[in-house]
Amino acid sequence: MKPDRLADGVYRVAAQIGNRDLFEGIWPIPDGVMLNSYVIKGGNKRVLIDLVKDWDGALDAVDQQLESLSLGAGNLDYIIINHMEPDHTGAMAKIVAKYPDVQILCSDKAVSLIKHFYKIEKNVRAVKDGETLDLGGKTLQFFMTPNIHWPETMMTFLVEDGILFSCDAFGSFGRYDACFDDEQSEESLVHLASETERYYANIVSSFSSFVIRGIAKLDGLDIKVVAPSHGVVWRSEPKKIIDWYKRLATYMQGPREKEVAVIWSSMYGNTQALLSSIVEGIKSEGLPVHVLQVPQTHESFVLEKVWRSEGLVIGMPTYEYKMFPPMYHVLDILERSHVTGRKTLRFGSFGWSGGAQKQFDEFSTAMKLDCKGVIEYQGSPTDEDKKKAYELAKAMAKEIKG
Ligand SMILES: Cc1cc2nc3c(=O)[nH]c(=O)nc-3n(C[C@H](O)[C@H](O)[C@H](O)COP(=O)(O)O)c2cc1C
Ligand SMILES: [Fe+2]
Ligand SMILES: [Fe+2]
Structure with a gap:
């Protein structure tokens, strides 16, 4: 795969996972699943948001795309970890070895998880709710959104371009050759609909009250693009997937x-x-x-x-x-x-x-x-x-x- 351009200096680097394994060891993925990471080149800083697990060639696929964006060994300033589940961090030790001086930014709760999962403590820093990071011409802002889907979860907002990197939230099962919602065929949209509902029910449903809280927290943001770590990037109708998740979360208490x-x-x-x-x-x-x-x-x-x-x-x-x-x-x-x-x-x-x-x-x-x-x-x-x-x-x- 090639990187997909979301905005000036902003790219998705994605891997398509096949259908051989069960997701989380339980859920069938007959049409696979996407693992999406994102790159931001702002001013003179280079950032990688969320990682992948070394699963079905994902690490090689992402590595090649990072090289094509001139992010060779040592050439990365920050890794942002929105969520610690291994589908987004499994390859962390290998990636950090490639960029030994990289700063890792994450939520407070993620710090000890990184230590215990990957034995990494060096250059790991917790960011605070609402904190901003100036990359020179581009600003990242971090929002704590616990329990969507683990307790340490946060989201990252790229202020100038209005892009929300939401990790598991707003995600879907399924593989999609095209990156954006507006590039999908009719057939793919039908598939995306059922794979979004199945992903929500399987992965997110028990955290529905946190989804409602998380969405309320994002209310004041001018979100132009929703960029999750599974599924497609929602640029033509960012509100559609947010409202859809709100409806899916509402099914817990009703109406259904x-x-x-x-x-x-x-x-x-x-x-x-x-x-x-x-x-x-x-x-x-x-x-x-x-x-x-x-x-x-x-x-x-x-x-x-x-x-x-x-x-x-x-x-x-x-x-x-x-x-x-x-x-x-x-x-x-x-x-x-x-x-x-x-x-x-x-x-x-x-x-x-x-x-x-x-x-x-x-x-x-x-x-x-x-x-x-x-x-x-x-x-x-x-x-x-x-x-x-x-x-x-x-x-x-x-x-x-x-
Ligand atoms: C392995 C096995 C265990 C069963 N255990 C019970 C039981 O503990 N109590 C009971 O009333 N019936 C028991 N039955 C009988 C079934 O509930 C009964 O045959 C029922 O009609 C099966 O419905 P089905 O045709 O929809 O499978 C058992 C049947 C099988 C095959
Ligand atoms: Fe997760
Ligand atoms: Fe995930």
């Missing part, structure tokens, strides 16, 4: 989309036998419904749809006196991601004494789900069970429709 996510598992078809009644009941009120079979659908995609939806239906049988294990795992992920308050139904089959419902009730309480009904039956469902399922699903959909 008038949609229903139906997650179901079945070993021998007895639980599945009720699925069509549930789906038809929801559809009869005209609501969009996302039907997701577990474990066949990875929790990454389940969480994406559950995050946005006001309605949640869980279908699963009893397994060894408890919930069907893959559904337990999915509910654990949903609970950790702060999925709360959904209007909910549960259905499922058992063989002799059940047990799934008891364990589900614990999740329901912990997640403050607004449970609208349960259809549980021994063996296969009766016509009466099917009718009840249809009616309960319809009533819930009607309530969501408002």
Whole structure:
């Protein structure tokens, strides 16, 4: 790849990561992910914002682009670390070895993380909230935005050009050959939309209250370009991605989309036998419904749809006196991601004494789900069970429709 020019003396140096690995060791990336770093040449100072992990050729790719921008060995004044997660710092020791006198600027909390992760203490300096750094003709300003996505996170604003280097915030999964939002094809924009929602739900959702606080903090800034460390650079519509993140963050407390996510598992078809009644009941009120079979659908995609939806239906049988294990795992992920308050139904089959419902009730309480009904039956469902399922699903959909 070649560096992409954002403004005079401002470049993105990016790496495209393929789909072989799971992101954070959990989340599939069938279309890969971008790792974006940024270079600023201001006056006589040279700055690199956020790094990469030595992953799928990323370090070599970034290295080559730095060389092409005349940032050869020793020729760098500052490294800015907005966020310590290894996708943005994994190659830190190697990069610092190339620029031994470089100054590393980061948040207060990042100082000890740098020490413990990379054993680097020399030339590391914490910046304060709102502090500015004069590069000669270009000014950087730092804003502490904790917990988007680790406690040490900050953002860096290039004042003269109005560029916000936001790291994980405003990011997306997926690889994009073109750097900017306005360079994407129609097809790429559709992909970007779902990969932004999935990235948010998987990586950021549990920090939604901090996202809302962080965005409020940026309110007074004249942001002309949003430059995240994953995904594309938003220059034609910087407000679009900020407002989009605000909406995604709002899904935690609500309001959410008038949609229903139906997650179901079945070993021998007895639980599945009720699925069509549930789906038809929801559809009869005209609501969009996302039907997701577990474990066949990875929790990454389940969480994406559950995050946005006001309605949640869980279908699963009893397994060894408890919930069907893959559904337990999915509910654990949903609970950790702060999925709360959904209007909910549960259905499922058992063989002799059940047990799934008891364990589900614990999740329901912990997640403050607004449970609208349960259809549980021994063996296969009766016509009466099917009718009840249809009616309960319809009533819930009607309530969501408002
Ligand atoms: C490995 C296994 C464990 C089960 N454990 C229980 C159990 O502890 N209690 C119970 O009532 N039924 C248990 N069952 C019976 C199932 O809940 C029952 O067959 C149900 O109809 C399965 O629904 P499905 O066809 O949707 O998979 C178990 C079934 C299997 C295969
Ligand atoms: Fe992160
Ligand atoms: Fe990241």
